Amino acid sequence: MELEKITKRSYRSYDDACGTAHALDLLGERWALLVVRELMLGPRRFGDLRASLPGISANVLTQRLEGLEANGVLRRTKLPPPASVQVYELTEWGLEAEPILVALGRWATRSPRHDPALPLSAVALMLSFRAKFEPDKSGGLDLAMEFRLGPEAFTVGVRDRRLITERGAPLRSDALVTSTPETLAGLIYGKVPLATLEGQGALVIDGDRAALENFAGLFELPPKAD
Amino acid sequence: MELEKITKRSYRSYDDACGTAHALDLLGERWALLVVRELMLGPRRFGDLRASLPGISANVLTQRLEGLEANGVLRRTKLPPPASVQVYELTEWGLEAEPILVALGRWATRSPRHDPALPLSAVALMLSFRAKFEPDKSGGLDLAMEFRLGPEAFTVGVRDRRLITERGAPLRSDALVTSTPETLAGLIYGKVPLATLEGQGALVIDGDRAALENFAGLFELPPKAD
DNA sequence: CGGCATCCGGGAAGATACTG
């Protein structure tokens, strides 16, 4: 019957005027914030999102995308021809959630239970750079690199004590780094020597090796809160 | 059988090295962040928490407290005699999550779906002040008030363009305000005139009325993201 | 293949009653 359609209330809300509580109404469901994370560097397709979020099932991803769209956090867009492919992208307001993601990441890195050796998506690595970048260590540095992480290319650079992290390849770069997010995390946060990774074939660098070495020195993990 | 005790694995984690994902492992479960919110201004008892979080059930609150304690976000403490009462309080690290809560609140206030007329806890109101305080409007202001919100007293003040929000009564104050969190939210964010609220008996002010009026002018809701 | 509906099993959340 159609009656059950009408009765489909029970949108489980906290019913709390507090902004924090409302934020949880908007993106407190399981996986929602990680979907937002994956869109933080630009539009993605359904399949890309799924591949970047190991463990999410297709129907849950569909539900989250619907909910986030209904709440105005993201929108569905069709890429211009000839691609003509459907993608999901954050609204301007959704994009403004970035500092929250970064702050959450910085805070949780101090957890004794945090395991940096787990899998990592390319976008998550880029955002982690923003969380742990230390401008004071970057004085006078000016570098631009291309990171090839799987099928995707990213631009990473430093100029005027500011960090640049974008999706897509840069026009010019000092070095091209081909590797995986996990390997780069080991290099930058785990202080694994670059030569070791190259020896294992886990990382290939073409161009100025010093650029990557310098870059890796700009990040510091916050102390554990034991 | 005892076998089922052994099989109780399945601690549902995102298994993601990303700090944001780990933050969700730590406090992404339903109600967890609101429990943290209620502890942000100091230790509380089980019953206080329950009363401040309408909708949470006792067993869920128990589970959240256990989980947050296991993760090092909060600890159980016994108040010194003669109180000798058990309370929950945030660890130093847990306290550091405050900017996250405030940022979430500020962001979500821009949601078209946000309804400021819903119920509000006293602690949530205090934290909302921190989210929406505009130092530029507070030049030269110096005031201290006591807010009596139900059984609890709070100190609210401004000095040197900085906002003070604490639990407990101040030693000296310019005014004593007795009301509810919802009424004060209407005054400060809804711009309901003070005289109207007094006329309804929803708010009683003893002392310098101008202190409260000046205070109410220091906050601005961020624009909607329609 | 990408996107979405449907069915099902397990587990977490919600409501209520009960206990020290």
Added chain:
DNA sequence: CAGTATCTTCCCGGATGCCG
């Protein structure tokens, strides 16, 4: 007052299948 026990309901996760 501070939880525990129990039952129900709903959400999540996985599999399958439809359709453009």
